[in-house]
Amino acid sequence: MRILAPARLTLEPQLASHAEEMFHVLSDPAIYEYENAPPASVEWLRERYTMLESRQSADGCQQWLNWVIRLPTSELAGYVQATVYSDGRAAIAYELGSRYWGRGIAREAVQAMIDELVARYQVRTVSAVLRRANHRSLRLLERLGFALASPEQLAEHPVGPDEVLMQFQPG
Numbered sequence: 001m002r003i004l005a006p007a008r009l010t011l012e013p014q015l016a017s018h019a020e021e022m023f024h025v026l027s028d029p030a031i032y033e034y035e036n037a038p039p040a041s042v043e044w045l046r047e048r049y050t051m052l053e054s055r056q057s058a059d060g061c062q063q064w065l066n067w068v069i070r071l072p073t074s075e076l077a078g079y080v081q082a083t084v085y086s087d088g089r090a091a092i093a094y095e096l097g098s099r100y101w102g103r104g105i106a107r108e109a110v111q112a113m114i115d116e117l118v119a120r121y122q123v124r125t126v127s128a129v130l131r132r133a134n135h136r137s138l139r140l141l142e143r144l145g146f147a148l149a150s151p152e153q154l155a156e157h158p159v160g161p162d163e164v165l166m167q168f169q170p171g
Contacts, residue, residue, distance in 0.1 A: 001065055002116075004113070004116055008071075008072065009071055009108060011109060013066070014068050014079060014081075016046050016050040016053060018049060020046075022049075022079065023041075023045050025078055025097045026045070026095065031096075031098060035131060062084065063121065064082075066080075066082075067080050067081070067109075067113065069096065071100075071105070077096050077097060078094065078095045078096030078097055078100065078105075080092065080109045082123075088122055088125060089123070089126075090121070093128065106140055107140055107144065110140070110144060114168070125167065125169050127168075128146065130164055130166070131163060132163060133162070138164065141166045145168050149164075153165065
């Protein structure tokens with residue numbers, strides 16, 4: 001993995017050393033209105049990041065690519081991540097502290113990650129799963145060119161009743 005530097009931010013490969021600063025970002029309760037739960041502790045997050053530093057699943061079939069989003073002020077705003085499969089697919093996710101919402105930071109970070117996935121990891125299809133009620137994330141993905149998955153795609157990758165599968169094929 002390498003550092004990515006789009007115009008207004010830097011994506012740094014995520015390391016265990018980011019855990020303390022990211023714990024503060026990820027402790028923002030607004031992030032969890034629709035998705036997941038905050039990390040239990042700095043130690044838990046550090047252990048998770050240490051495991052993810054392998055950059056691959058135990059069986060070697062998936063690449064785990066995780067970047068933290070650093071702003072020009074040096075503060076961390078969140079992260080972007082991708083699970084890359086050997087067949088040219090990638091599943092992505094992202095989280096930003098609520099104080100960074102509405103500034104275009106997520107769009108720039110996710111776009112930079114997708115560009116990297118296409119250029120260096122031969123990704124041809126990108127997917128994201130989100131809660132149906134998460135309109136902010138849905139709008140972000142639509143602005144990036146994602147569309148609702150077809151019934152055929154949903155049959156291959158089923159999601160929960162309150163979730164949506166979005167797909168994108170980079171040009």
